Amino acid sequence: xxxxNETTEFLPTTAYAVLGLLSFGEGLxxxxxxxxxxxxxxxxxxxxxxxxxxxxxxRLEAQGFVAPQRVEQQDRPDKTVYRLTASxxxxxxxxxxxxxxxxxxxxxxxxxxxxxxxxxxGERRHEILSNHMDNVEDVLGxxxxxxVGLDDDERVQLARAVSGWAVSIYRGDLRGAGAVASALDxxxxxxx
Amino acid sequence: xxxxNETTEFLPTTAYAVLGLLSFGEGLxxxxxxxxxxxxxxxxxxxxxxxxxxxxxxRLEAQGFVAPQRVEQQDRPDKTVYRLTASxxxxxxxxxxxxxxxxxxxxxxxxxxxxxxxxxxGERRHEILSNHMDNVEDVLGxxxxxxVGLDDDERVQLARAVSGWAVSIYRGDLRGAGAVASALDxxxxxxx
DNA sequence: GCCAGCATGTAAGGAGTTACATGATTAT
DNA sequence: ATAATCATGTAACTCCTTACATGCTGGC
Numbered sequence: 061x062x063x064x065n066e067t068t069e070f071l072p073t074t075a076y077a078v079l080g081l082l083s084f085g086e087g088l089x090x091x092x093x094x095x096x097x098x099x100x101x102x103x104x105x106x107x108x109x110x111x112x113x114x115x116x117x118x119r120l121e122a123q124g125f126v127a128p129q130r131v132e133q134q135d136r137p138d139k140t141v142y143r144l145t146a147s148x149x150x151x152x153x154x155x156x157x158x159x160x161x162x163x164x165x166x167x168x169x170x171x172x173x174x175x176x177x178x179x180x181x182g183e184r185r186h187e188i189l190s191n192h193m194d195n196v197e198d199v200l201g202x203x204x205x206x207x208v209g210l211d212d213d214e215r216v217q218l219a220r221a222v223s224g225w226a227v228s229i230y231r232g233d234l235r236g237a238g239a240v241a242s243a244l245d246x247x248x249x250x251x252x
Numbered sequence: 253x254x255x256x257n258e259t260t261e262f263l264p265t266t267a268y269a270v271l272g273l274l275s276f277g278e279g280l281x282x283x284x285x286x287x288x289x290x291x292x293x294x295x296x297x298x299x300x301x302x303x304x305x306x307x308x309x310x311r312l313e314a315q316g317f318v319a320p321q322r323v324e325q326q327d328r329p330d331k332t333v334y335r336l337t338a339s340x341x342x343x344x345x346x347x348x349x350x351x352x353x354x355x356x357x358x359x360x361x362x363x364x365x366x367x368x369x370x371x372x373x374g375e376r377r378h379e380i381l382s383n384h385m386d387n388v389e390d391v392l393g394x395x396x397x398x399x400v401g402l403d404d405d406e407r408v409q410l411a412r413a414v415s416g417w418a419v420s421i422y423r424g425d426l427r428g429a430g431a432v433a434s435a436l437d438x439x440x441x442x443x444x
Numbered sequence: 445g446c447c448a449g450c451a452t453g454t455a456a457g458g459a460g461t462t463a464c465a466t467g468a469t470t471a472t
Numbered sequence: 473a474t475a476a477t478c479a480t481g482t483a484a485c486t487c488c489t490t491a492c493a494t495g496c497t498g499g500c
Contacts, residue, residue, distance in 0.1 A: 072487065073364070080368035091451050104363040109489055114453065137451050137496050149371065156365045156372050161380055163387040166421060167357040171296040172265070173348050175414045176272035178407060179341065180348050188353055195355040214442070215370060221435045222367045225428035229358060232424015236417035243413045250406070264459065283479050301461055306481065329468045329479050 070159055071151075074108050075116050077101055079125060079144060079152040084215065087129060087141035090114045100219065103203055103226045117142055125151050168233075170195075174240065181251055185244060193237050196230050203227050262351055263343075266300050267308050269293055271317060271336060271344040276407065279321060279333035282306045292411065295395055295418045309334055317343055360425075362387075366432065373443055377436060385429050388422050395419050 070076075081096050082088060088096065090113050097107045108116075120126040125148030128140045144152070170192035177185045207223045262268075273288050274280060280288065282305050289299045300308075312318045317340030324330045336344070362384035369377045399415045 073361075074487080076368075077364065080364075083368055083371055089451070090453090101364070101367070104358055104360040104367070106357050106359060108487095111453075111490090112488055115488090133450095136449090136498090139451060152368065153371050156368060156380075157376055159365075161365070161383045161387065162361045163384075163391055164361065164363075164425065165298050165359040166296055166418075167298060167359070168296040168418075168421075169265075169354045169356065171356075171414050171417055172269065172272075172293070173351075173353070174410060174417075175293070175296070176268075176275055176344065176348060177410050179275055179345050184349055188348075191353045192355075195353065199355055217435075217439060218366060218369050221432045222363050224435075225363055225366075225425075225432050226358075226360075228424045228428025228431065229360075229421060230424070232420045232422070232427070233356065233417075235424070236420025239420065240413045240417050243409075243416075247409060266459080281479070282481095283477095300459095303462090303481075304460055307460090331479060 070155055071119075072116075073105075074112060075120060075125075076152060076155045077105065077108075078113065078116050078120060079148055079155075082126060082142060082144040083149065083152055087131075087143045089131075089139040089141050090117055091139065092141075093117075100206060100223075103199065103206075104222065104229075120148065123151075124148070170237075178251065182244065186241070189237055189241050189244075193234060196234050196237070200227060200230050200234075203230070262347055263311075264308075265297075266304060267312060267317075268344060268347045269297065269300075270305065270308050270312060271340055271347075274318060274334060274336040275341065275344055279323075279335045281323075281331040281333050282309055283331065284333075285309075292398060292415075295391065295398075296414065296421075312340065315343075316340070362429075370443065374436065378433070381429055381433050381436075385426060388426050388429070392419060392422050392426075395422070 077097065078093060081093055081101075090110070093113050094107075094110050097113070101107060117126065121128060121142070125145060126142040127145050128142055130138065131141050132138045170188050173188055174185060177188070203223055203226055207220060207227075269289065270285060273285055273293075282302070285305050286299075286302050289305070293299060309318065313320060313334070317337060318334040319337050320332045320334055322330065323333050362380050365380055366377060369380070395415055395418055399412060399419075
């Protein structure tokens, strides 16, 4: 009979990711938002499909959290950049202040497959591992590039810190993968 | 003009998680599958909603990858356990053998919020961090319990190895979180 | 001339969620 | 009594994805 609804409702996380990317002051188009997500959020969150970004922008505009502004460009197609409104900023603050901090969720294709690795050959198990380690090395390389790309501006201190955090996580992954590889060599699992 | 469709189609990952859980030989009900997912897959993949499990079971049964078997119980409600069929096992093998090993995706609520942390106070930033670190300590505790719970049976070697892998990742997270905390203390970020 | 990047969108569908409903048994 | 666990399911909805479509500009 009438939920108390103690915790206020929030928009989906994607919406706050967009608001957050706009909170640095720049006006960004849907296209540019996608690039930013691919270039940074991807490493510790994920990156939404392009169509999803436009969808969120429409919703945020309807709510008054972002305001569109047409920008004419002579060298490229015109674009619509969005800016964070005052109420958009409050909404972002409200989310960061009061939304619950859930534990991280790791979607780990390699670990999932290896967990069921008893149904395949030892060769395939090693292949999965080395394949995965290559992936993670790549990610670490891109993260490196990202950190270097950030200037020493005060406003990117947090971005830099969070990038370093992601590096720690991926390094932990790499360390664990190495341990798994050793374990598989030391004590071969028979295939069943 | 007719896509080549070079990579054969696969079912959604959830379906293979179910097949994988059944590949250890036990017949499991939807309810039990949910428990298994919560108890292990959760740490390196995620855990599907209960309704999703039943949905996948129906699809897998329709495809002939699992076979239902009614089990009457006197102490508890009867249940339907599902067993992996031969073709279900081949399908699982096919997936592990030939599906691409994508890089891991980390959904990290704390890092995402801190990335936009310049809009909130230093107190809230620290709160997010410590809140997150508590979460991860909890997860590590549960992973510990999981590893202890596994006997020395050969068939759980891989499960044990993968659990250890997850531990490495979460420890990397903790290490990174500590570094972020120090960085915030050393060089306070002004709120904007 | 054509492809790559910029820029925005629609359409269709799938995966996954929450909430609800039912009913049995066991423990408090 | 009633709460908790076991066990299964439906209904409604949302997020998100893939695929497609359009058109412009710049470089090879």
